[in-house]
Amino acid sequence: MTVVTRFAPSPTGYLHIGGARTALFSWLFARHHGGKYILRVEDTDQKRSTQDAIDKIIEGLSWLGIDHDGDVIFQSQNADRHAKVAEQLLAEGKAYKCYCSPEELTEMREKVLKNGTSGNFYNNLWRDRDPSEAPAGIDPVLRIKMPLAGETSISDLVQGDVTRANNTLDDFVIMRSDGTPTYMLAVVVDDHDIGATHVIRGDDHLNNAFRQFHLYNACGWHVPEFAHIPLIHGADGAKMSKRHGALGVDHYAALGILPETMRNYLLRLGWSHGDDETISTEQAIEWFGLDAVGRSPARFDMDRILNLNSHYLKEADPSQLSEAVLQIARETSDRSLSDSALQRLESGISGLVQRAKTITEVVDLSNLYLFDTPLKFNDKAREILTGEDALKRIFELAEILSDLTLWDESHLNEAVREYADTNGLKLGQVAQPLRAALAGSNVSPGIFEVMVVLGRNETLERLKVTSL
């Protein structure tokens, strides 16, 4: 049996962290088993679905590198099929028309809440009522008959055996009064139609699984395996909601987080493989299994993402990263970049990357390589350069350096140290003014590395410190 999984987001907003992880798990599971992973947009609620949301979700998934098999399925396009199934259920007496008005339903709900009685909100009013009693002029909904007694057990691949009394399952609506299918019907029909073998989704659907279980049975269909993975909570421990600051994956992309970081982070949230922390996608596919998914919810932790990101930043391909950095710099800078920007970036990127946690930080750090003289100085740099003898030392040093035959780190190092020695100075007393003049900042990669990356001409040019 080929494994078929799916990710079924509703297009009412961006792809948030929780959804991204559900998608990742479903995808990983399918890839691990050499099966299929299908993307289905659950747009049965046309009022709340938007094209923008659909685009954002697909964009987010592709950024994460989660590729689906076949075309994207739009649930709304299966509406006829859903309706047919519903009619069949009605014809077989497994579903019935319910003429309750929204007001009546609200009343029932409030009554139950007020009295604290156990049981369901809907009192099965129309379950056995004769259709001839139907009030005129009211479009009914279709409800499915749930068993009234006994209990239902589900062997969830993550949560284990979960049992629920059938009398707590109410006859839920499968077709709205306007003739459109509800989510509950649509998921079951569509999951069956794509041959889904494993339904992997958020824990918030666990309760629905019981209802869907009976819907599968009513249709005479095989019930897929369920795996309800725990929700991701915010730092405060409550469910990640848009209201609680849950952000779309695009937000993290904009922050300068790498997709591989996000994949690794999301993977380790609720799933583990011994003590392994940094796990490549290849390894993840090889190792992933539902049995290692934890049952308790995890909290979102930005520090961990940043830490992982600095790891993947160091692993990133230098020239690709340089291109990306340059791209962002072009879009955001108001100054024109040096012709040598890319070349300098490529040779200096490793020094930059170990000082940054995000691509955005790399961009900030790369300023000293992106532009030619004259430099912009920050306050600290200006302070250093206006210090006693600072400029004098720089000018003397520039003289010495210009005579250097070999422009590499060890020779530069040697020359500068020698200068410091003969003048009775500590290396820092020379290096800091140099740094300020070359980087325009009090903070930079190693000063000799900077000189090599800039090259002899640009270095000597900057050491003239023509404007402060």
Place this chain on the structure above:
RNA sequence: GUCCCCAUCGUCUAGAGGCCUAGGACACCACCCUUUCAAGGUGGCGACACGGGUUCGAAUCCCGUUGGGGACGCCA
């Protein structure tokens, strides 16, 4: 209110009855390295929610309590 789920360092987790005086990672602190800032290295702080059982033996199994979360829509 009813139903369902969960419970190991602050956080993510390892742990499937003896390997646990509970391991790793992030964060935090200290030290080392050092031309700045980082990175890196070394070390430190720090948890089995509580109470009962079962067992020769429990973080691991059972029950209860407490705490947390989720679901109760003609939303998905």
